[in-house]
Amino acid sequence: MAMEAVRRRKPHRIQIFKDIGSRAFMITASCSFMLLLLLWSLLSYTEAVNPVFLPKPHVVLATFIELLGSSDYWNHIGVSLFRVMSGFLLACILGIPIGILAGTFKFGEALVEPPMEFIRYMPAVAFIPLIMVWAGIGEWAKVLLIFIGCFFQLVLMVADNTRRVSQDLLQASFTLGAGRWKAIETVLIPGIQPQLMHTMRLILGWAWTYLVVAELVAVNSGLGYAIMKAQRFLNTEEIFVGIFVIGLLGLISDRIFAFLNRRLFPWV
Incomplete structure (x- = not known):
């Protein structure tokens, strides 16, 4: 019983x-x-x-509404969005093919992964003096810092995604007459796409975390600049608003990736 x-x-x-x-x-x-x-x-x-x-929540809410009613603040949002997306897309354009190379061929793994493993432990902030020498203090200096913060992690994660593709599927394609490059095109790349989308989603989150650091480099616009300006005058409610806006933008971009992943790969 x-x-x-x-x-x-x-x-x-x-x-x-x-x-x-x-x-x-x-x-x-x-x-x-x-x-x-x-x-x-x-x-x-x-x-x-x-x-x-x-500050009290109602004070932060009132400041939030006030700032969003200002065209200057929307300009800060647009500039920051451009910097994050530019650094992220540049990291994806270069990092994804290199990651696939490292995950597909042992020669590529030996060539790519040791230096990537070494560099990824270096804090992106430490590259700021070099970036100012290489790219000056213009817009691309900020983009380059976000790129550095994303690129090395992305390469290693894509390589790991590639190695997770079923060996049985690859062997089946060879049995059916596919050559090496045909197997990569028809089996390997489609096989990594769902997990690749998830990896890109994580990397985009890291790109947002590097935004404020990137906007420490001689700026007069952007959400990071607005936060640092508010800090100088102890406008704590504006600091809270800036942090919340970055969080909301990051959350929206994350939800877009999650939605695309569900729609494009419903079987996952």
Whole structure:
């Protein structure tokens, strides 16, 4: 009887890798944001933290609305978006083919991966003096810093994606008469596309994290510049707005990639 009762018992929602359903997921995600807002409100409205360092939520919201009503702030957003997307796309154009080369051929792995593994541990900020020597202090200096922050990680991740393609599929293509390059074209590249989209999604998130660092290099526009300018005058609410706007832009770009991944590769 006891064993039968165990069998009839409804499964617990908190199980390893168990789906909880989209409704429960959205409710839980909303609650996590509400908890953060509640903690922020508690600390700011009770003035447990000085308002200079932690402004009240309604003050940040009013500043957010005010700044978004300004054409100058939209110019900052447009400039930052251009820098992030330019650095990200440049890293993809160069990094994806190199990553496929390193993941497909052992010669390519030996040629590419050791220097990439070495350089990826170097902080992108350390390249700022060199970037100023190479590219000056113009727009492409910012793009180059974001590119450096993304490129080396992207190459290694694409190489790993390539090595995960089923060897059985490749052998089947050779059995059917495909040559080396035909197998790469018809089996390898289509096989890595779903995981490649996920990798690009992660790298784009890293590109956004490098934005403020990139906009430390002799700038007079961009969200990073707006944040640093607000910091000089202790306008903490504007710093919060800048951080939130970067987060929202990153979240929107992430959701676009997630949507494309579901639509293009529904079987994954």
